[in-house]
Amino acid sequence: AQKVTQAQTEISVVEKEDVTLDCVYETRDTTYYLFWYKQPPSGELVFLIRRNSFDEQNEISGRYSWNFQKSTSSFNFTITASQVVDSAVYFCALSEGYNNNDMRFGAGTRLTVKP
């Protein structure tokens, strides 16, 4: 069965620090998709990135970067030069197969960036 673990419940950093949010997943499928979502205090989940299991290239989008490593079943998320607006709960999620309606979320990591 698919499972996502975000071991870090809460992280607190000072503005401009770099921070990495960890995500470890379990699946028996060879085809799967990994996601990161951001949940600001307003509550809405904001999609950040999707990765399929056949693409292990790391990705960078501005201050955000993602490190996908199948060998360790991890999909970690790094924010460089954090800002107060990055404060939110971040969720990692996994969906097995191509047309699977069951997307499993991790418990989330609450990131607080202090000025």
Next chain:
Amino acid sequence: SQTIHQWPATLVQPVGSPLSLECTVEGTSNPNLYWYRQAAGRGLQLLFYSVGIGQISSEVPQNLSASRPQDRQFILSSKKLLLSDSGFYLCAWRTGRNIQYFGAGTRLSVL
């Protein structure tokens, strides 16, 4: 572009009262639709999903039900609310690239 709407944003209901939360999607046809619940400080739990009108799949047995009367409308209901139904309810739709986009959510407090 596609948009998803949920209402109401906040709801306070007494125990034993009925519930109806509505979700509509614009800008796409025949989307897969989802209802999730997020308990305070917890992750998301999939409650129901629908692949078409009248087609509902339940992931967790509970006091809730869902219906899809129209292609882009998804409704979450309960006949009698329990205290344990309190939480943050999110509706989502899925793109052809397997990405789910979420509505703004409904914060339900059952007192």
